[in-house]
Amino acid sequence: MDSQELKTLINYYCQERYFHHVLLVASEGIKRYGSDPVFRFYHAYGTLMEGKTQEALREFEAIKNKQDVSLCSLLALIYAHKMSPNPDREAILESDARVKEQRKGAGEKALYHAGLFLWHIGRHDKAREYIDRMIKISDGSKQGHVLKAWLDITRGKEPYTKKALKYFEEGLQDGNDTFALLGKAQCLEMRQNYSGALETVNQIIVNFPSFLPAFVKKMKLQLALQDWDQTVETAQRFLYGHQFSTPLDQMPRNIIPESYGCCSKIAKMWKH
Numbered sequence: 171m172d173s174q175e176l177k178t179l180i181n182y183y184c185q186e187r188y189f190h191h192v193l194l195v196a197s198e199g200i201k202r203y204g205s206d207p208v209f210r211f212y213h214a215y216g217t218l219m220e221g222k223t224q225e226a227l228r229e230f231e232a233i234k235n236k237q238d239v240s241l242c243s244l245l246a247l248i249y250a251h252k253m254s255p256n257p258d259r260e261a262i263l264e265s266d267a268r269v270k271e272q273r274k275g276a277g278e279k280a281l282y283h284a285g286l287f288l289w290h291i292g293r294h295d296k297a298r299e300y301i302d303r304m305i306k307i308s309d310g311s312k313q314g315h316v317l318k319a320w321l322d323i324t325r326g327k328e329p330y331t332k333k334a335l336k337y338f339e340e341g342l343q344d345g346n347d348t349f350a351l352l353g354k355a356q357c358l359e360m361r362q363n364y365s366g367a368l369e370t371v372n373q374i375i376v377n378f379p380s381f382l383p384a385f386v387k388k389m390k391l392q393l394a395l396q397d398w399d400q401t402v403e404t405a406q407r408f409l410y411g412h413q414f415s416t417p418l419d420q421m422p423r424n425i426i427p428e429s430y431g432c433c434s435k436i437a438k439m440w441k442h
Contacts, residue, residue: 171380173203178348180212182383184290185324192216207236208283211243215287218246223254238279242287244269249291278308285317294321316341316350323357331357346377355387364394382408 171179176199183191193216199209214229227250234243247265251257276284285300298321305314319337322330335357341350351374358367368391374384385408392401 171198171378173199173206175348175378175381176202177208178352179381179383180209181286181290181349182352184212184215187219189216189219193220207233207239210236211239211246211283211287214243215246215290218250218253223250226250227254237277239283241269241272241276241280241284244272245284245287276303278304278311278314281307282311282314282317289317289321289324294325297321312341312344316347316353319357320349320353323353323360331360335361346373348374348378348381352383352387355391359387359391359394364391367391368395 176195179195180192180199183189183195192212196209196213196216199206200213203209210229210233214226214233217229218226227247230243230247230250233239234247236243244265248262248269251262251265272280281300281304285297285304288294288297288300298318301314301318301321305311305318308314315337319334319341322334322337335354338350338354338357341347342354351370355367355370355374358364358370368388371384371388371391374381375388378384385404389401389404389408392398392404
């Protein structure tokens with residue numbers, strides 16, 4: 171996997187709240203791309219969400235002066251301190267003051283990563299503020315529009331999906347982008363265009379065969395289309411030959427129609 175694919179995988183696991191997998195992928199990113207502080211940031215975030223607050227605070231402190239992740243690290247420090255049983259009020263005030271100062275002159279990447287982090291912790295409106303500013307100073311960044319589209323569709327409201335689909339399409343004009351493709355598939359699924367979503371997911375699998383969320387999404391879509399045999403076949407491909415996996419027993423149970431025997435077949439494959 172290249173750097174961007176690993177980052178999309180991290181985003182997926184953050185949204186699904188599989189924080190152990192966030193740690194696994196972030197560790198792999200550090201191993202392969204040690205100079206990229208984004209992987210260190212998400213290793214710290216995964217550590218925090220696994221309940222190791224003090225360790226996470228140390229990790230965020232170590233990268234808070236790295237240019238691209240400084241702003242999101244300061245926001246994460248505030249978030250982590252507030253999660254602590256005994257919040258350090260002085261540290262929170264200090265980080266908050268630095269956020270206000272840095273936000274004024276923050277560059278495109280700093281704003282993007284801050285917005286991305288805020289999205290992951292459910293601060294959609296605040297994330298939108300950062301991304302709107304990032305789009306403005308970058309003269310219409312496609313990366314910013316793709317994230318803005320994700321913010322729209324994760325609101326779960328139909329009126330937002332049409333505009334989001336346009337942004338995802340624009341994000342794909344310069345080539346295949348896993349984050350944009352996954353968003354496009356999600357958008358089409360929300361509009362109950364399951365065949366179109368499946369076509370998009372197949373595009374991800376062809377271009378990024380090691381990108382596991384595509385297999386999860388494909389199974390969900392095949393179930394929506396009531397294609398049980400193909401669902402089992404996709405599950406087999408999902409389970410064998412990949413390094414990172416999202417456990418099938420963590421998939422929402424209501425998408426597996428037990429009456430059709432699909433769940434029992436997949437469960438049996440998982441055990442073996």
